[in-house]
Amino acid sequence: DRGVRRCEASLASDYMQASEVADLDWENLGFGLVQTDYMYITKCSSDGDFSEGEMVPFGPIALNPSSGVLNYGQGLFEGLKAYRKTDGSILLFRPEENALRMRIGAERMCMPAPTIEQFVDAVKQTVLANKRWVPPTGKGSLYIRPLLMGSGAVLGLAPAPEYTFIIFVSPVGNYFKEGLAPINLIVEDKFHRATPGGTGNVKTIGNYASVLMAQKIAKEKGYSDVLYLDAVHKKYLEEVSSCNIFVVKGNVISTPAVKGTILPGITRKSIIDVALSKGFQVEERLVSVDELLEADEVFCTGTAVVVSPVGSITYQGKRVEYAGTKGVGVVSQQLYTSLTSLQMGQAEDCLGWTVQL
Numbered sequence: 361d362r363g364v365r366r367c368e369a370s371l372a373s374d375y376m377q378a379s380e381v382a383d384l385d386w387e388n389l390g391f392g393l394v395q396t397d398y399m400y401i402t403k404c405s406s407d408g409d410f411s412e413g414e415m416v417p418f419g420p421i422a423l424n425p426s427s428g429v430l431n432y433g434q435g436l437f438e439g440l441k442a443y444r445k446t447d448g449s450i451l452l453f454r455p456e457e458n459a460l461r462m463r464i465g466a467e468r469m470c471m472p473a474p475t476i477e478q479f480v481d482a483v484k485q486t487v488l489a490n491k492r493w494v495p496p497t498g499k500g501s502l503y504i505r506p507l508l509m510g511s512g513a514v515l516g517l518a519p520a521p522e523y524t525f526i527i528f529v530s531p532v533g534n535y536f537k538e539g540l541a542p543i544n545l546i547v548e549d550k551f552h553r554a555t556p557g558g559t560g561n562v563k564t565i566g567n568y569a570s571v572l573m574a575q576k577i578a579k580e581k582g583y584s585d586v587l588y589l590d591a592v593h594k595k596y597l598e599e600v601s602s603c604n605i606f607v608v609k610g611n612v613i614s615t616p617a618v619k620g621t622i623l624p625g626i627t628r629k630s631i632i633d634v635a636l637s638k639g640f641q642v643e644e645r646l647v648s649v650d651e652l653l654e655a656d657e658v659f660c661t662g663t664a665v666v667v668s669p670v671g672s673i674t675y676q677g678k679r680v681e682y683a684g685t686k687g688v689g690v691v692s693q694q695l696y697t698s699l700t701s702l703q704m705g706q707a708e709d710c711l712g713w714t715v716q717l
């Protein structure tokens with residue numbers, strides 16, 4: 361069982377000897393898995409105390425076919441990024457927020473979760489072990505994927521008797537194939553992502569499998585992704601498959617309030633604070649789909665997508681375009697630049713959001 365096997369070689373000396381930057385085509389990174397050297401793994405029984413984790417070579421894990429995650433979807437994931445500064449050091453962005461969100465999600469999914477300290481420490485260890493895979497400044501980032509799963513065997517529906525926490529990483533570039541160019545969304549009026557009382561507000565794996573069908577249909581029609589409406593009134597904006605949504609009108613930036621069906625994005629929360637600090641008025645509320653018709657700009661936020669400008673939205677056959685399909689709206693551009701300068705250590709971090717490794 362590689363999950364509990366100690367690496368034979370001294371990892372510390374491996375890290376020291378690893379060449380500074382991996383041999384990769386850094387100019388053409390997309391958002392696909394690039395396998396790196398190591399992953400972090402720890403397990404616990406249902407008592408909830410994760411043992412001290414260890415770094416093992418990246419690779420497949422053994423899972424009981426009857427495990428809770430494979431049979432009943434008892435699993436959660438997180439996403440955060442590490443950036444390389446021009447001086448070679450590495451910055452994490454708000455890792456304790458991911459740790460906290462995982463703990464909240466784990467409670468909803470009846471799972472034990474690592475403490476905030478253990479989570480952040482594990483993220484640091486994993487990034488340092490895979491340091492050579494952090495892209496050079498300006499070429500992308502290292503996407504960090506913590507996974508928590510019910511790995512113990514169950515047959516009747518019940519929480520698993522054992523849990524596994526893993527962190528793996530991959531260097532990434534832009535999430536959408538459009539790169540930094542505006543994306544084209546279609547408002548989905550048949551499928552819904554979440555329902556009140558469900559799990560739309562936690563990062564459980566099932567939320568993502570359930571949007572694949574709508575996303576596939578949208579992509580076949582040439583759209584970049586799907587924008588979901590609420591399942592009750594079928595009228596209020598929720599989120600895109602993999603990111604939150606913001607609507608700009610004059611000096612007011614509106615985004616759907618997180619009231620149970622929307623993922624509380626860490627980039628969402630950061631952009632709200634950045635926008636407020638730049639003098640925008642930010643409203644977290646019900647945002648009607650009709651407001652898209654009147655908007656000056658629309659953009660998405662997420663760890664993977666960062667700040668992604670929306671070029672057009674199609675709703676019930678009607679297409680609305682923002683700032684032309686080639687141009688990026690000034691507000692989206694301003695917020696993108698402010699956030700990424702902070703994340704890359706190019707702007708002063710007055711809020712203490714970054715963690716230097």
Ligand code: COI
Nearest residue numbers: 439440602662663664665
């Ligand atoms: C992220 O932005 O980190 C996410 O979890 C979205 C995922 C679908 C890539």
